[in-house]
Every structure is written in structure tokens, then in C-alpha cells.
Amino acid sequence: MLSTMQDVPLTVTRILRHGSTVHGTSQVITWTGEGAPQRRSYREIGERAAQLAHALRDDLGVADDEPVATFMWNNAEHVEAYYAAPCMGAVLHTLNLRLPADQLTWIVNHAADRVIIVNGSLLGLLAPLLPQMTSVEHVVVSGPGDRSLLEGARAQVHEYEDLLAGKPTVYDWPELDERAAAAMCYTSGTTGDPKGVVYSHRSIYLHSMQVNMAQSMGLTDADTSLVVVPQFHVNAWGLPHATLMTGVNMLMPDRFLQPAPLAEMIETERPTHAAAVPTIWQGLLAELTAKPRDVSSLGQVTIGGSACPPSLMEAFDRLGMRVCHAWGMTETSPLGTVARPPAHAIGTEEEFGYRLTQGRFPASVEARLVGPGGDHLPWDGESAGELEVRGPWIAGAYYGGAGGEVLRPEDKFSEDGWLKTGDVGVISPDGFLTLTDRAKDVIKSGGEWISSVELENALMSHPDVAEAAVVAVPDEKWGERPLATVVLKENATADYQALRAFLAASVAKWQLPERWAVIPAVPKTSVGKFDKKVLRRQYAAGELDVTQL
Amino acid sequence: MLSTMQDVPLTVTRILRHGSTVHGTSQVITWTGEGAPQRRSYREIGERAAQLAHALRDDLGVADDEPVATFMWNNAEHVEAYYAAPCMGAVLHTLNLRLPADQLTWIVNHAADRVIIVNGSLLGLLAPLLPQMTSVEHVVVSGPGDRSLLEGARAQVHEYEDLLAGKPTVYDWPELDERAAAAMCYTSGTTGDPKGVVYSHRSIYLHSMQVNMAQSMGLTDADTSLVVVPQFHVNAWGLPHATLMTGVNMLMPDRFLQPAPLAEMIETERPTHAAAVPTIWQGLLAELTAKPRDVSSLGQVTIGGSACPPSLMEAFDRLGMRVCHAWGMTETSPLGTVARPPAHAIGTEEEFGYRLTQGRFPASVEARLVGPGGDHLPWDGESAGELEVRGPWIAGAYYGGAGGEVLRPEDKFSEDGWLKTGDVGVISPDGFLTLTDRAKDVIKSGGEWISSVELENALMSHPDVAEAAVVAVPDEKWGERPLATVVLKENATADYQALRAFLAASVAKWQLPERWAVIPAVPKTSVGKFDKKVLRRQYAAGELDVTQL
Incomplete structure (x- = not known):
């Protein structure tokens, strides 16, 4: 029997069309460090993404399937690149500006990046590496910063705003296959070379739906999310996509990641949600202790990247900022688990314990624990094994470079295609993950x-x-x-x-x-x-x- | 560039596996009309769905892709059928017991249903029709009711519990294509013959994610949903699937749909959510006026099927039961729009007006208005046209019968594959739909x-x-x-x-x-x-x- 359902692809384009129309008045608010923040509506983001796509295609000759690299903070222009590249059929490649120079150049050359969009404030980091980045032909500079750092560069230098100026504010976005590449991100590679993960339109779309499920972050257009987790790191945990899907406003700190400006943006812009790694929150906590601020808007704080110390969670609870642990990795898009306590534990002594776990698996993330002998272990909260996961937004391979075959190293992927996370832990009968070790330790x-x-x-x-x-x-x-x-x-x-x-x-x-x-x-x-x-x-x-x- | 994501199908099986393990202690609570309700955990539902699948395959010879019909109220056994049939590779076919006899027999014969699972309490309705239902070979009876009504039936008669007894509680569910048929439902056919809509595993999975998005019903395992909307009507608006996906408990009224038992089950089981058509709520309101009850648990009431009168919405608001309008149809799975007011309207005079609209489109439902001349009209809140929709859980055709081609009548589907809803209305710039007429009127x-x-x-x-x-x-x-x-x-x-x-x-x-x-x-x-x-x-x-x- 044939299903009679329409065969409509799940694409980033669909998210952009929806966000820039139905939620056209929602905003990306970018901190500028002086005076009023920059406010840009999702309607404008849509128009400027169209202009950027025209510029990438017409002026820079970006072809279908070609990577478009970004070396940027979290800001409105980075959001524009997040949509322009995938929607035109190219691939967004976010470069992690925290990586050592040798890894960065290795990654750019491996991806054969021809175009890099860079924030002016980051030219001091990028310019010295350009001579080794042999594939780069075009550098597009956005925002304040000393352009003279690029003098003598082999690559052509463009001003972001000049490229956009006068371009049509609509683009005839192609209808893409949902399994086509949309974005890529390399893991930091603590052992061996960095490894490229290539997200598909489908994986991003499904991940965005999950982020907005009440069980996960549960965001709506009544929310403003302070996106501290960098856009160059696993798609800022999927927030720049999840937000346009439901009209959530984004508050973007740009380069102002220090505790004082973060505290100020929370007090003045009153976000309802924030996402960052524990170190950011440790700094903010010290700042708030030294100089109390009104942070009462911030009802939900997603913490991931590494385990949140219980003391930090308790301190945040006292400030009315409810911490929710989440676990994931570059290979998992990243949402793997979210630690919302089960209903029966809420208000009991068990609740805090559940919140300290890495979290519970959603329906789309299948998990299993593999013991030392290769056997699958029970979910009894006691049997420790390496965590393997499977799902529509989980990597099943690594990028093999332009023209290369995808890589499936056997220490990273099981024979039946599951991702070996390299994390060791236990799973409770109700699906909560507690990690204890890295497998190699x-x-x-x-x-x-x-x-x-x-x-x-x-x-x-x-x-x-x-x-x-x-x-x-x-x-x-x-x-x-x-x-x-x-x-x-x-x-x-x-x-x-x-x-x-x-x-x-x-x-x-x-x-x-x-x-x-x-x-x-x-x-x-x-x-x-x-x-x-x-x-x-x-x-x-x-x-x-x-x-x- | 190839995506490196795993290619994992979105299937009802995934929902069942997840619901019966991670949310294994959540429950289906079925009203029995006397004494305690029947409580069955999702773990038991999973085990019994496996037993039912064994029975359907081994005892009744149900083949892959074959329809398995149900003629049932909302109850735990119906939930078991909801999972057993699709997960084994067959197709759940819910029969609408409110249809006229001639339409029911037409539908059963058109679908070539060989097996019907029926509630004992509905034998009075079904038994007289069986002689005309020429394809039916097996009738499986569940729950109380007079079996003698089936005496002399040509079909073999089985007891549901006898079939399950002793069967293995696990089933080696096949890995299915996400585009495979999972369930079917015929429209009531006010003009012409009834038309079959065949949902895919993919469409059900995506629809379930949407239902659980904070923007839609936003349910979690802290919720209990009173599912009054019948399981025989558009999959009970997707609730039996959405619930297992996140561990929401289901409160099922079985045949007790009268205002008094509904009021009693709300007071005693304290559901947090309920879903039904306006007439049910009108009756409940009269009952609560005559005999006040504690209905304070019911924070969210989803109303669809037809427009909710403003007076009913106001009366429910006063009782603390927050009404949320939704619009959809059999062809839209059914979630098309949900009337959550935009953030800027909340607490203002505009809010009630937004709540009275049919609601806002989610990202996965594309909409357009087609004017009398076939032109696409602007979303200006004034231009009225016929609503056409497109999306991964929207029908693009009708079932053509066993072995037949799918049907795409041109008054129902546009040349480019959109569903013509037959509804006329306007759409506001922020994506809220207000229906005014049926196109034919x-x-x-x-x-x-x-x-x-x-x-x-x-x-x-x-x-x-x-x-x-x-x-x-x-x-x-x-x-x-x-x-x-x-x-x-x-x-x-x-x-x-x-x-x-x-x-x-x-x-x-x-x-x-x-x-x-x-x-x-x-x-x-x-x-x-x-x-x-x-x-x-x-x-x-x-x-x-x-x-x-």
C-alpha cells in the first residue's frame, strides 16, 4: 500500500521562509558594546540572506555544494550566512576560532574553502594564517576591525555590506533534497587530524523540531534566547535554526563574552533562556556576586559542553535561573540528552539527582551501552559501558575531503553504523544517562x-x-x-x-x-x-x- | 558534498520502542464506568502490542502492507492496535463508527479489510453490517459486550485476550521505510464516495514531534491528556503517537463520552490537557454548571473540528481551562494550525481575537490562498481565498483501493501537488488563519x-x-x-x-x-x-x- 502523503523535503530553506514571514517581526539582537544593540527582524534577515546568496553566487562564484566558511562571533551577519549558504545549495562551514593555528589551516585546506566570511574584530587571528590557507580566494569582512591587517593578502578582500548593497532581497531558492549537505563543522581533534561532520538539511530540520519540543528547550516566540554558545561550535547547539522555526528572538553577544557585558545584556534585554558551557556561567556567577543585577527574566539556562558542578547549579537556582543539563557532541548535532527530571521526581529529593545526570534520551536518539567484551549492557543504572548512539541527526561517518570518500574509522563507528561516543557511563531504566569516564581513560x-x-x-x-x-x-x-x-x-x-x-x-x-x-x-x-x-x-x-x- | 549523517528512518516503531522503555511507567488509563479505571503502563502496552502482532501474523495471517481495521472506542486495546499493526509492517485502518451503514460497508470493502478488531460494546452496530462486508474473514472482539450478536456470522470470531494469551511479549519489529504506509482513515465523504487517506510512518513521526513542540500542545511526561477526540477520527489528532514519544499519560473515556462521566474522570484523574470538538465541551459546561466539580487540573484544552464559540471559550477561561483553538482535517493528519497568540498580543486586547482565529501555521505546514481567478493572494488579513496547504504530513492523493492507483482529483489537489482544503479564509501577515466559508458555499x-x-x-x-x-x-x-x-x-x-x-x-x-x-x-x-x-x-x-x- 502506498502512503498518500505529500513528499515534501525537510530543509533549512523551509525554516528560513517560515521564520522570515510568519515570524518576520522576531529579532536578532546583537550586542555592540556601545550604545544600543543592533536589532534586525527575521524579515530583514531573510532579505539580507537573499542578498548574501546573490553576492556569493554572482560576485564570488560559489557553486552548488561548495563550502562557505565563516570565522565569526555570534551576530546577525553570522545568522545571515547560516541561511544564505545552505538555502542556495552551498554548505555553511563554521570555523572554530579557538583552535590552534595549525589545526585551523589544516581544516580550511581539507575543506578546500575558497570563501571565508570573517568579522573585522577577528582579522588579527585570521590574517596571519591566510598565507597557509592555500585554497582561500575571497575574504569577506563584516563589522568593525582593522582592514589593514589584510594588506598584501593573496586573496581578494570584500566588504560584507558592499557585497550586499543593491542585491535583490529575494532569491529563487532551489528545492533541495533533504539529505543534501547543509553545514559542516570539524571536531577539535585531540587525537589525530580534525574530523569533519557534515549536517544535512534533514538533520538540522529534525534537530530544530526536537530543540523546540517541550521536553527539550521548549522555546516559542515568547522567548528570547541568549546564545552564548558560539555559532562556530556545533551550530550554537542548533539555536539559530530552532529560533526561526518558532519565532524565538536571539540575543547575540558578538565578541562581548566577558561576565560584565553578559550580565548587562541579561539585565537590559531580559532574555528568558540562555545556553553556554559551565565556565561562562562560573564567570557570570562571580560577576553577579560582586555586582548584583536583575537577572530574573532568565527562567531557563541550558548548560552543556561539560558537566555542570552541583554548586553552580544550586547557586543559579537561588538566583531563579533554572539550570537544565544537556549532553551532546559535534557528531550529535549536538542534542543527545536533556536532563528534565521525570514527573514523579519533581519536588522530591530525587529531583536534583536527575538534574545532575547528563539527561534523558529523546525518541529520535537511540542509545546502547557496549561493555568491555562487546556485549550490550542493561539499562539498570549500574552497568557501565561505552555509549553508542543512533539517530537521524547523529553522524555515521566523517567528511573525506573534496572528492574523497567518507571516512568510517572503526574506533568511531560500529559495524552496524552506530556512533561510538567514546564516553563511558550508565543508563537508568527510565533512560537517563550518567557519564563517568572517557572510554580511553x-x-x-x-x-x-x-x-x-x-x-x-x-x-x-x-x-x-x-x-x-x-x-x-x-x-x-x-x-x-x-x-x-x-x-x-x-x-x-x-x-x-x-x-x-x-x-x-x-x-x-x-x-x-x-x-x-x-x-x-x-x-x-x-x-x-x-x-x-x-x-x-x-x-x-x-x-x-x-x-x- | 555528501552529508555524513546516519540515515535512520522515522517510524512508528521508534516511537513504540522509546515509549515502552524510556517512558515505560507512563500509563494509558481507560475509564470502565464502574470502580477503578483500567491502568496499563507503556511497558505493558509495548508487550501486548508485540503479542497482538504475533497473533495477527501467526493466527490471522496478516501480511505486510495489509490493513488491520479497528471499530473501537478510545482505550488501551485500541492503542495496542495503533502500534501492533504499523510496527509489524501492516496498516492500521480506523473505522469511523459514526458513519452511516452504507458508507461503512463501502469503506471496508474498498480497503478490502480482512480483519476487524471491535469493542464488544459496538457489536450492536457492527454485526448487522457484516454480511455486506464481504472481505471480512476475522472479527476480534475486545471488552464487554454481547457476543451472541455475532452468532451465524460468516467471519471467524476471536476473543482479543485469547489471541494475546501466551504469545511472546517481544516481536522482532522489521526496519521499515519511513515512507511506508502506517495507518489509514477515510474522510466522511459529504459529497461522493468516502476517500482514503494513508498516513506514512514519516508523516506520523513528524506530526508527533510537532504536537509536542511548545508552540503546539507542548506536552511532556508531566502531563496527562484526556483524549476525547476519537481514535477512529484522524488518529485522535495524533495524541496516541505524540504521548508515547514523550511519556504523556493518556486518559481514555472508552464509551463514556457523556458529560457526567467526563466531568467525573476530570475530577478524579486530574488530566492536565484535553482534546475534543466544541459540542463535547458545550455538554461538559452545562454539566459543570449544574453540578460543579474540581476541574482545576485541566490547564489546556485543545478544541478543533469546528470553530469554538467565543462564549464557550470565555466560560472555560473562567473555569481556569485555557482553550486553544486548532484547525485541521483528515487530509492534514490533522494538525494544520494552532491558535497560540503571538507574544506581543498576550495580555492585550488583541489576545482574545488571536485565540478565536483557526491558528498559526507551524514551519512544516506551508499555506497559500488562491483567489477566484486562480491567483495567489497576499497575507494581509483581508484578501479571502481558498486555502491550499503543503507539507510532510499533508495528503497529496487519496487511496485508490487494493491494487489501484492513487487518486488525485483536480478539485482536491493543485497541479503542483498542494492540497485544496475547500476552506475559504484570510491569513494575517503573521501567519494566523481565519476561515470564513467552505469554498462550495x-x-x-x-x-x-x-x-x-x-x-x-x-x-x-x-x-x-x-x-x-x-x-x-x-x-x-x-x-x-x-x-x-x-x-x-x-x-x-x-x-x-x-x-x-x-x-x-x-x-x-x-x-x-x-x-x-x-x-x-x-x-x-x-x-x-x-x-x-x-x-x-x-x-x-x-x-x-x-x-x-
Whole structure:
């Protein structure tokens, strides 16, 4: 039997058409740092996206399927690029301006970006890299900034506003296949080269619907969302798309990401929702403590990127800013889970615990836990395994470069096509995810997994221990066993037997480390995370003073 | 460039898997009319849907793609059928038990239904029709009712619970194409034969996401929805699917649709949401006036099917039951528009006006107004045209019967595939629809349209007029002109000139009727709507006493 439904593609174009007409009076409000913010209606965004598309096609010769790179803050012009490129049939490529220079140039060359739209205030970062970005032919500059930094550049330089001026405010957007590429974003690549994720029109459309479901962020045109999470990072968690779908206003901080201007924009523009990583909120909290502001408008704060410390959540609760945890990654568009407590827990002691989990899976994100032996584990809140996910906005491969085949490395994708997240955790029977470790930091001991994070947390609660890092080291009998490295507090002495006995109170006996070492400090990455690679290397090289109990 | 997203189908199976696991403790609560309601968890619904699928396949030989008909009230067993049939690869076919006998038998034979699941309480309706339903081989009876009514039936008779008993509670659901048929529903066919609409897995999935968007009904697992709108009518507005997607509990009235039991179930089960047509709510309002109940749980009431009278909306507002208008039809799955006022109108004088419109289009429903000359009209809140819609859950054809081609009658579908709704109205610049007429009731006069409903409403506000119906009659010069037929109040006399002058105060001069007739009563259809066919026929036959001014 044939369905009699219309076959209508789910496209970013549909979101733009809808947002710029039905919600034509909703706004992108961009902070300017001085005087009134810039206000641009969705009707104007639609008109300017059309002008930009004409400019990209007619003046810069952007072809179908070609990437259009952006090196920009969160602002109205970046939103225009978000729609112009995909709707004309090209592909938006957001460049992460926080990446090291070598990764940025690698990414631009790998994507063969010919056009980069850049904020003037970021020319100091981009201009020095341009000589190595060999594919770039056109640099389009938007907003204030010193253009002289581009003097002598091989690429042609254009003013964003000059390109748009006089162009038609309508564009005959093509009807696209919903599975066509719409946008791309590279993962930061802590190991190996960065990897490109290419979102489709379909994945963006479905993700936008999910963001607006009451179960997720549940936004409507009565909301204004303060989008702190960068547009260069996983599509700002999908907000620039979800907003036009339902008329939510966007408040964009541009380059003003410091606590003081954020506090000021919350007080004056009264957003009802905000989204950012915990560090931003830690800074804001300190600012609000030093200089109280009226932040009462902000009823819902989405926190993701890394786990929100309970103390931060409690502090925000006291300020009336209700924190909602969410989990995802570049490969998951990113919405993977949202920690809205189940109805039965609301108002009970269980509620806070649910809010501290990574969250609950929505219907479109299937999840499974894979144990050390490759077996699928039950959702019992206890069995820990690597999280694998599947769904219409989850990556099933990486971009292989212009003309290349897509890549499906087997450490990233299962044989049956699920994404291996590299995260280890447990899932409760009601579908709440709690992450405990990165898979690479888990100790695989005799077919069982030992959580390094659990051991570290237990060790760090000992009065003599300042910091502790636990890593897997090879073991003839068990495959791997934990090595505990500890940084002692001043005047404390190393009593490994005592520390081991202390640990025994909180973890199973077979998980207790036999190998111990005192170290002066835990090596850290550039973003302050424990760099366990270094410890493993030091151990292998015999550079640590290890005691075996 | 290829998207790197996974290609995962949007299927009803995904909704069932999710609902019966992540939301396994949410419930279908079915009213039994005596003692405690029946409570069945979504986990049990999943298990019993698997058992039913085994029974349909193994015992009744249901093949892929074959329709499985239901003749049932809203209850847990009907929800089980809603999932078993589509998830096993068959097609749920809900039969509208309010249809006349001849239409019902026509529909069953047209769909070639071999299996009908029926509630025992409906055997009195179904049994007499079975001899004419020549395709039916199996009747499966669920719930209380007199089985002896089926004695002598040609079809095999089965007990629903007997079929399920002992069957495995898991089923190896196939991975289906999202465009495969999942469910079908025939329109009631006021003109011509009933027409079958076949929903796909994709259309149901997307529609469920929309229902749960904050902009639409915005339901979560903290909600219990009182589903009064029948499951045999456009999938109960999508609620049995939307609920399992987010864990919303369903409160099902079964056959207890009278005001008193409805009031009782609201008071005792405390639903937070309810959905039904206005007549149900009129009855409930009278009941609550006669016998006040605590209905304070019911924060949101979705009203559709026909326009909600302002007085009813105001009365419900006073009881704390916030009415939200929605518009749709069998061909639109049905969610077409939802009347949530725009943010700027909330708390202002404009708000109520917005709530009285049919509602605002969501991103997935494209709309256009087509004028009398076939031209597309602006969304200016004034230009009236026939509404045409397009979208992934909108029908683009009708079912052609087993083995037949799909049907695309040109009075129902435009050349470019849009659905002609047959409704005439205006759309505001911000995308709110106000319907004024059925297209067939509009008077096409000299290339312009005259609204019969507008003339009728104006006439009925005259103190001498009890009822008025305006129909199009042929006119040599103008093509069509309005004929005004009026029912006078007792002791009033017909003064057509005075009535015409009265009308002139509210409509344009060229719209004023020249032809007038007094009639004893306006002919009505079985559901109480004006039956204008009869008037047009009487006029054509010269049976009306027409005065020409």
C-alpha cells in the first residue's frame, strides 16, 4: 500500500521562509558594546540572506555544494550566512576560532574553502594564517576591525555590506533534497587530524523540531534566547535554526563574552533562556556576586559542553535561573540528552539527582551501552559501558575531503553504523544517562571496567591528597590495571597502604590499584583537563617512582 | 558534498520502542464506568502490542502492507492496535463508527479489510453490517459486550485476550521505510464516495514531534491528556503517537463520552490537557454548571473540528481551562494550525481575537490562498481565498483501493501537488488563519467572492430573523449571485427592503442579495450543519417563493 502523503523535503530553506514571514517581526539582537544593540527582524534577515546568496553566487562564484566558511562571533551577519549558504545549495562551514593555528589551516585546506566570511574584530587571528590557507580566494569582512591587517593578502578582500548593497532581497531558492549537505563543522581533534561532520538539511530540520519540543528547550516566540554558545561550535547547539522555526528572538553577544557585558545584556534585554558551557556561567556567577543585577527574566539556562558542578547549579537556582543539563557532541548535532527530571521526581529529593545526570534520551536518539567484551549492557543504572548512539541527526561517518570518500574509522563507528561516543557511563531504566569516564581513560581489567574518575574522586576526598590521576597501565595477568598517581598536600607524606585502605571504603576490592606514585603535579592540557597521555608515557618510559603494593 | 549523517528512518516503531522503555511507567488509563479505571503502563502496552502482532501474523495471517481495521472506542486495546499493526509492517485502518451503514460497508470493502478488531460494546452496530462486508474473514472482539450478536456470522470470531494469551511479549519489529504506509482513515465523504487517506510512518513521526513542540500542545511526561477526540477520527489528532514519544499519560473515556462521566474522570484523574470538538465541551459546561466539580487540573484544552464559540471559550477561561483553538482535517493528519497568540498580543486586547482565529501555521505546514481567478493572494488579513496547504504530513492523493492507483482529483489537489482544503479564509501577515466559508458555499460573483457566512451572520443579528442561509444561485450577468433565505421570528413579517438596508451597514453594496425568500426552517444535515445543497435544489426546482428586489 502506498502512503498518500505529500513528499515534501525537510530543509533549512523551509525554516528560513517560515521564520522570515510568519515570524518576520522576531529579532536578532546583537550586542555592540556601545550604545544600543543592533536589532534586525527575521524579515530583514531573510532579505539580507537573499542578498548574501546573490553576492556569493554572482560576485564570488560559489557553486552548488561548495563550502562557505565563516570565522565569526555570534551576530546577525553570522545568522545571515547560516541561511544564505545552505538555502542556495552551498554548505555553511563554521570555523572554530579557538583552535590552534595549525589545526585551523589544516581544516580550511581539507575543506578546500575558497570563501571565508570573517568579522573585522577577528582579522588579527585570521590574517596571519591566510598565507597557509592555500585554497582561500575571497575574504569577506563584516563589522568593525582593522582592514589593514589584510594588506598584501593573496586573496581578494570584500566588504560584507558592499557585497550586499543593491542585491535583490529575494532569491529563487532551489528545492533541495533533504539529505543534501547543509553545514559542516570539524571536531577539535585531540587525537589525530580534525574530523569533519557534515549536517544535512534533514538533520538540522529534525534537530530544530526536537530543540523546540517541550521536553527539550521548549522555546516559542515568547522567548528570547541568549546564545552564548558560539555559532562556530556545533551550530550554537542548533539555536539559530530552532529560533526561526518558532519565532524565538536571539540575543547575540558578538565578541562581548566577558561576565560584565553578559550580565548587562541579561539585565537590559531580559532574555528568558540562555545556553553556554559551565565556565561562562562560573564567570557570570562571580560577576553577579560582586555586582548584583536583575537577572530574573532568565527562567531557563541550558548548560552543556561539560558537566555542570552541583554548586553552580544550586547557586543559579537561588538566583531563579533554572539550570537544565544537556549532553551532546559535534557528531550529535549536538542534542543527545536533556536532563528534565521525570514527573514523579519533581519536588522530591530525587529531583536534583536527575538534574545532575547528563539527561534523558529523546525518541529520535537511540542509545546502547557496549561493555568491555562487546556485549550490550542493561539499562539498570549500574552497568557501565561505552555509549553508542543512533539517530537521524547523529553522524555515521566523517567528511573525506573534496572528492574523497567518507571516512568510517572503526574506533568511531560500529559495524552496524552506530556512533561510538567514546564516553563511558550508565543508563537508568527510565533512560537517563550518567557519564563517568572517557572510554580511553577506563581501565580494562580482566574483562571488567574500572572507572578512573571514580578512583580519582575517591582519592581526592582524602585529606592528604591535593590531586590524583588514575591511568591504565599494561598488566600481564589482567590486561590492564590502574596506576594511581597522587599530588600530596603540603606537609603530607605518602602512605600508600593507608590510601588504599581509604579507597576500599568506596570501591570494590578488585578495583584497588596496586601501583602507586607521588607526582609533583598532574599534567594538564591547554584547556585544563588532566593529560593522561603524558602520565602513561612517563610510566612506560620508567620516569615515575612507582611503588607496587 | 555528501552529508555524513546516519540515515535512520522515522517510524512508528521508534516511537513504540522509546515509549515502552524510556517512558515505560507512563500509563494509558481507560475509564470502565464502574470502580477503578483500567491502568496499563507503556511497558505493558509495548508487550501486548508485540503479542497482538504475533497473533495477527501467526493466527490471522496478516501480511505486510495489509490493513488491520479497528471499530473501537478510545482505550488501551485500541492503542495496542495503533502500534501492533504499523510496527509489524501492516496498516492500521480506523473505522469511523459514526458513519452511516452504507458508507461503512463501502469503506471496508474498498480497503478490502480482512480483519476487524471491535469493542464488544459496538457489536450492536457492527454485526448487522457484516454480511455486506464481504472481505471480512476475522472479527476480534475486545471488552464487554454481547457476543451472541455475532452468532451465524460468516467471519471467524476471536476473543482479543485469547489471541494475546501466551504469545511472546517481544516481536522482532522489521526496519521499515519511513515512507511506508502506517495507518489509514477515510474522510466522511459529504459529497461522493468516502476517500482514503494513508498516513506514512514519516508523516506520523513528524506530526508527533510537532504536537509536542511548545508552540503546539507542548506536552511532556508531566502531563496527562484526556483524549476525547476519537481514535477512529484522524488518529485522535495524533495524541496516541505524540504521548508515547514523550511519556504523556493518556486518559481514555472508552464509551463514556457523556458529560457526567467526563466531568467525573476530570475530577478524579486530574488530566492536565484535553482534546475534543466544541459540542463535547458545550455538554461538559452545562454539566459543570449544574453540578460543579474540581476541574482545576485541566490547564489546556485543545478544541478543533469546528470553530469554538467565543462564549464557550470565555466560560472555560473562567473555569481556569485555557482553550486553544486548532484547525485541521483528515487530509492534514490533522494538525494544520494552532491558535497560540503571538507574544506581543498576550495580555492585550488583541489576545482574545488571536485565540478565536483557526491558528498559526507551524514551519512544516506551508499555506497559500488562491483567489477566484486562480491567483495567489497576499497575507494581509483581508484578501479571502481558498486555502491550499503543503507539507510532510499533508495528503497529496487519496487511496485508490487494493491494487489501484492513487487518486488525485483536480478539485482536491493543485497541479503542483498542494492540497485544496475547500476552506475559504484570510491569513494575517503573521501567519494566523481565519476561515470564513467552505469554498462550495462561497458566491462567485463577477470574479469576486462573496462570503455566505458573513451575510448570514449579519442577517441573523437582525431582530426579526431567527435563522438565515445564503446560497449561490446562477446569474446570467455575474455568474453567481447570493440568494438570501430567512426564517422569521414569530410575529415578524418579511420586509426585504428593510433587511437589505440593514445588511448594507456591514457589507459592501455589490455583495447585497437581490433575491430573497422566507422559509419555514433551514434544512440541516445529520450533524446539524446547514444543508445548502437542499436550498440550491429547491431554488432550481422553483420550490421557493423568491422575491427579486
